Amino acid sequence: MVGRRRRGSNSESGLRSLPFDRKLAYFDGEFNRLRRERRLPESPSDQLRVLEPLLRCGARRPPGPSTFRLAAGVLLLLLPTCLLLHSGPAARFLSFCGRALLIQLLPYWDWTLYSNTQDCLIRNPYYTARGLESLQPADCINVCQKYPAVESLQKVDPKVVLQKYLRQNLPLVITDGTEEWAALREFTVPFLTRLFNGHSMLQNTIVCSYWDSHNSLEKSPSAFLEKIHDQRLAHWAIQWKNCNKAAAKVIRGFYQRPYFLPPVVELAESNWLLMASQAENRTPVDMFVKVGDHDGDLLMWIAQLQGVFEVQLLPKDICANNCTHYTLELSPGEIVAVPLQMWEVQYRPLSSTAIGLAATGNWLQDSR
Structure with missing residues (x-):
């Protein structure tokens, strides 16, 4: 049996294969045929209504090779751009541009009080989150034999501080480290009372590692x-420790980074306030106060702002059998820098009122 030819299907596929101008000529002939056979409405408006769907579809020309080439070119341009924006170098470049603009805004608006940015703009290649725990008893003996007393220096080179002292676990006192600090002139009991009771940022933040000699229930610097x-x-x-980032920034407004610290030392965002008073009979308080909660940092510095502290540096357990403690008196304007891998710090007042400021930091301990 000979099958029937599907004429409509063959003619439709042949029509699709024709060029666009030939298709227009075909439909034009078909419309003329329909008019002759009077199969179109007589009214022109009715004719337009019938032909509107065909005319609307015919206006959409199929995309040609040039259209596909244009779309492919746009995709090829956008794809590398998107990849670059999500990659490390491009993202850091955009971050650099944004932060550079923010730095220019600082004289007009202090946005640092509201910033919670964690990443550094330029990463410190010498920074490590924890020091290398490689201290040996032989290191303790070497330090204690060669360093009978804590040295006092001024106008010291930061490179000397790093290589000769910090990396050798040797504490030192800097006598000219706070000359430009507003805290040296302004931090008194009345001023700090007004500051912590009147500054909204300090009032609304909770401090860390709070301790006072009277075991106050409030656990609040302002109340004490x-x-x-x-x-x-x-x-x-x-x-107490100002561990809230915004509160620590308020205190940092009264001091600068100590000049003797080399750039490889990464300071912590938090800072400490240490305050004590001597008894009325002028005898020192028997109890020393220990400064703890170092977060694994390798360095602590304490700056004396008012009065005098007696500071003791105690060797840690691994060095306790081979070393004795250091005792020194800090006068206003002096800073003691203490490598924490080998030493613990405690203090007590030697004046009617003594106020100190402290912070911690880290560096790559390996001396390579």
């Missing part, structure tokens, strides 16, 4: 400072 300011306490001691 009020008691001191009102002379309700005969002798006292208080210390």
